[in-house]
Amino acid sequence: MSDNINVGIIGTGRLGYHHASNVLRSKGANLAAVSDAAKESLDRATKNFDVKGYSSYKDLITAPEVEALVIATPTQTHYEILKEAIKSGKPIFCEKPITYTLEEAEKIVEAVKKTNAYLQVGFMRRFDPGHTAAKDMIVDGKCGKPIYIHDCQRDPNGPPKEYVPQSGGLFVDMGIHDLDVARWLMGSEIVEVYAQGAVLKHEYLKELHDVDDGQILLKFESGALGMIEISRNANDVYDTRTEIIGLTKSVFVGQNQLTPYTVIGGQQIIVDMANWCLGRFKDAYELEMQAFINAVQEGRPSPVTAYDGMVGLKLALAATHSYRTSSAVKLTY
Numbered sequence: 001m002s003d004n005i006n007v008g009i010i011g012t013g014r015l016g017y018h019h020a021s022n023v024l025r026s027k028g029a030n031l032a033a034v035s036d037a038a039k040e041s042l043d044r045a046t047k048n049f050d051v052k053g054y055s056s057y058k059d060l061i062t063a064p065e066v067e068a069l070v071i072a073t074p075t076q077t078h079y080e081i082l083k084e085a086i087k088s089g090k091p092i093f094c095e096k097p098i099t100y101t102l103e104e105a106e107k108i109v110e111a112v113k114k115t116n117a118y119l120q121v122g123f124m125r126r127f128d129p130g131h132t133a134a135k136d137m138i139v140d141g142k143c144g145k146p147i148y149i150h151d152c153q154r155d156p157n158g159p160p161k162e163y164v165p166q167s168g169g170l171f172v173d174m175g176i177h178d179l180d181v182a183r184w185l186m187g188s189e190i191v192e193v194y195a196q197g198a199v200l201k202h203e204y205l206k207e208l209h210d211v212d213d214g215q216i217l218l219k220f221e222s223g224a225l226g227m228i229e230i231s232r233n234a235n236d237v238y239d240t241r242t243e244i245i246g247l248t249k250s251v252f253v254g255q256n257q258l259t260p261y262t263v264i265g266g267q268q269i270i271v272d273m274a275n276w277c278l279g280r281f282k283d284a285y286e287l288e289m290q291a292f293i294n295a296v297q298e299g300r301p302s303p304v305t306a307y308d309g310m311v312g313l314k315l316a317l318a319a320t321h322s323y324r325t326s327s328a329v330k331l332t333y
């Protein structure tokens with residue numbers, strides 16, 4: 001491997017383009033090549049980043065100049081691309097959800113185990129400075145035993161109509177982040193979920209069999225409880241909050257969303273809010289890419305494993321099933 005790792009990005013849409021910019025900004029990596037199935041997207045990336053482009057992801061994976069892979073294509077394509085990527089032996093960063101179905105995710109976990117492949121899944125909140133500070137407090141015992149988590153994630157608006165069928169639905173597309181944060185911060189597996197959902201604003205979601213608001217009640221193996229709210233209705237801002245109650249102290253992430261100050265005056269309180277996850281979690285996306293590069297260079301294990309990706313998907317699919325059947329779903333590991 002070269003001193004600077006040569007990274008290839010597969011999929012240069014919303015997230016892939018952002019990851020490519022972060023690779024360029026990172027220490028210890030070069031952006032070597034990009035691949036996209038759509039000519040317009042590929043042309044934009046090769047022109048703006050001045051790198052080699054491949055219309056076929058298979059050619060990028062086997063390209064000798066590419067040493068590490070970032071996968072940011074639609075979720076349904078992850079399984080096939082991951083199989084090829086694992087075969088290549090190159091380290092992999094893959095966007096969430098790891099795959100579209102649980103069976104596929106289980107097969108990827110097996111393949112990673114068998115080949116000792118490096119695979120990091122894109123749960124960027126695990127790198128957000130607020131969330132990592134909360135995690136450190138919990139691990140250091142400063143909150144006492146964590147007994148309750150309340151987490152909410154609200155998108156500014158409804159998703160693009162064409163994105164909905166490939167998204168996996170609200171509980172998978174958005175909820176997977178909250179479910180991952182919950183099991184990671186609480187340090188305990190979620191053993192039961194009960195979910196409700198409804199279309200409260202975006203009527204077009206009904207014909208696409210999706211909802212714009214959901215709630216998931218959680219039971220943890222440790223005996224702790226939790227609640228997650230997910231919404232597409234935050235009226236043009238992106239709003240995430242995570243509150244962990246411990247036996248001795250509570251910690252709240254997300255009250256001051258973007259800047260550490262609040263403006264008060266004229267009978268108003270004004271705080272800065274992002275209008276999408278790319279703004280709110282700007283640092284987290286940069287830090288997760290840097291963590292990928294550092295771990296690969298230093299030969300360390302992945303901080304967010306294929307198993308974490310599989311469990312996140314298992315929980316999100318369980319929540320979807322719970323909503324559809326109006327019944328609690330128990331989970332075993």
Ligand SMILES: NC(=O)c1ccc[n+]([C@@H]2O[C@H](COP(=O)([O-])OP(=O)(O)OC[C@H]3O[C@@H](n4cnc5c(N)ncnc54)[C@H](O)[C@@H]3O)[C@@H](O)[C@H]2O)c1
Nearest residue numbers: 011012013014015036037038041057072073074075095096
């Ligand atoms: N971590 C996060 O916060 C976050 C946020 C949004 C999306 N995502 C995930 O990122 C992934 C991509 O989402 P997006 O919003 O960027 O989608 P997008 O549709 O904007 O971009 C996907 C790109 O992949 C390309 N593509 C499709 N099939 C391909 C193939 N076989 N080979 C190469 N390129 C191919 C498309 O042409 C498109 O340019 C999804 O898995 C999604 O769940 C993660």
